[in-house]
Amino acid sequence: MENIIEIKDVEMHFNMCKEKIDNLKEYFIKIAKRQLMYEDFIALDKVNLEVQRGEVLGIIGYNGSGKSTILKVISGILKPTKGIVKVNGTIAPLIELGAGFDLDLTARENIYLNGSVLGFSKKMMQDCFDDIVEFSELKDFLDIPMKNYSSGMVARIGFAVATMVKTDILIVDEILSVGDFLFQQKCENRINNLMAGGTTVIIVSHTLDQIRRLCSKVLWLDKGKVKMLGDTNTVCDAYEGNLK
Amino acid sequence: MLEANFQTLKRYRYLLSNLIVKDIKLKYRRSILGILWSVLNPLLMMIVISAVFSNIFKFQVENFPLYYLTGSTLFNFMSESTNLAMMSILNSRELIKKIYIPKYIFPIEKCLFGFVNFLFSLIAVVVMFIVFGYPLHLTSLLFFIPAIYTLIFSMGLGMVLSALGVFFRDVIHLYSVVVVAWNYFTPIVYPYEILGEKMKMFMQINPMYYFVSYFRDVTMYNTVPGVKIDLICIAFSVGTLIFGLWFFKKTQDRFILYV
Ligand SMILES: Nc1ncnc2c1ncn2[C@@H]1O[C@H](COP(=O)(O)OP(=O)(O)O)[C@@H](O)[C@H]1O
Ligand SMILES: [Mg+2]
Secondary structure, three states: OOEEEEEEEEEEEEEEEOOOOOOHHHHHHHHHOOOOOEEEEEEEEEEEEEEEOOOEEEEEOOOOOOHHHHHHHHHOOOOOOEEEEEEOOOEOOOEOOOOOOOOOOEHHHHHHHHHHHOOOOHHHHHHHHHHHHHHHOOHHHOOOEHHHOOHHHHHHHHHHHHOOOOOOEEEEEOHHHOOOHHHHHHHHHHHHHHHHOOOEEEEEOOOHHHHHHHOOEEEEEEOOEEEEEEOHHHHHHHHHHHHO | OHHHHHHHHHHOHHHHHHHHHHHHHHHHHOOOOHHHHHHHHHHHHHHHHHHHHOOOOOOOOOOHHHHHHHHHHHHHHHHHHHHHHHHHHHHOHHHHOOOOOOOOHHHHHHHHHHHHHHHHHHHHHHHHHHHOOOOOOHHHHHHHHHHHHHHHHHHHHHHHHHHHHHHOOHHHHHHHHHHHHHHHHOOOOOOHHHOOHHHHHHHOOOHHHHHHHHHHHHHOOOOOOOHHHHHHHHHHHHHHHHHHHHHHHHHHHHHHHHO
16 A cells, blocks of 8 residues: 655754743843743654555654654644655645634634635536535534634534545544534544545544544654554554553 | 645635635624725824824825825735734634645735735725725726735735744844834935935835836826836845745645744
């Protein structure tokens, strides 16, 4: 099988100022006083990973182990400090908690905006539009600004938008553990459908049951390093053993 | 590199047009008076400024209200575009946190939106020409040349400002002061001729001086500036665009850490 994602020796350093400086005045004062201190934090350390087309990869690990960071590196949102990231396909908008929308716009406008980001014309979008509306069950709220939505409603639209048009890769960050049970079921079904259609999926979740149910391969990250990579049950068992 | 940029622009043309349409809708949704206001505002300014300055420059300027209106319309196009472009990356933070997009789309889009607004405001300018019974020369049809120079220049400057705005928030306030000073430093309410020798020399480094003069030459004075002026305008606008692209490219990977 062909590799759709290849990650070689990727390192992500956050070279940040100790204090957050966000204006010129402070910046020049600090330079003048020679107090501009940088701190090097390594969020990903020599990570290697290959994902084949159609695989479902789960990523597990404690908080702060670099799971969200690696998702952002794969989707191109973050550029790695070192190493090579090769992706051979289109990627859907990252699905994460507090999924980003322009909250001043209505849901309808956000849906079209997201579609055009993926390179879809208005005409192509019209076909998926009804599907999104039906999936999110928010027909009556389409034309009010999204700032009036609850977080659950935003999550629904987020998931519906990201999965509306068929992309090669879908990335889901911890969203499957929120929302009511019915919606979770619906999301899982949708992921299963996409998988059947050949979409490559990457899932971060703290719910190991879910990982076991959905994934064909699991990556365990620990403090930015690959602790284990391989068969779902082997890695999940080892992770559970470690928790005890 | 330019070809690659062009390819991405093609791929993202729907995004670009969608964003422009969205901006226009938002602008005119805010108030029913939206369109009316964007026409009335420059006209009101014209009346006030003319009331004050017409008499002073009676002998230097043949139709002061139109002189002011043409200059300020082009200058406002630049200042509106660059101001919007400056905020464009910060305002799209939600989108760029979620999906990869070539980020220069955002400042470019704001300048194109500014250009559309500029075209709208030209309607008011034409109406005023008619009201004052001022002849509309054939050379007026060349208005788009200085407008395009201004657009390219604004894109370059807008890219620099949008990147700086991400890292240093006070640049935003600083720039609003700069624009006011720049407005006075450009012959908009006064004629170039009244300036002293020193100021005249200093004026040669102000790209807006060239664009505004060019705009007035074709719209009011039935003149086409020579090739030399075109070369200077191209140097200013394309030079700024290239610098903007370079600066933006150098800094864009770090935006995500600061937005
Ligand atoms: N933009 C950033 N600037 C500085 N540090 C960051 C940034 N993003 C993430 N980090 C750090 O990188 C580490 C990994 O974060 P993350 O990938 O979000 O962890 P996880 O998703 O596994 O909980 C954390 O220690 C976090 O503080
Ligand atoms: Mg995370």
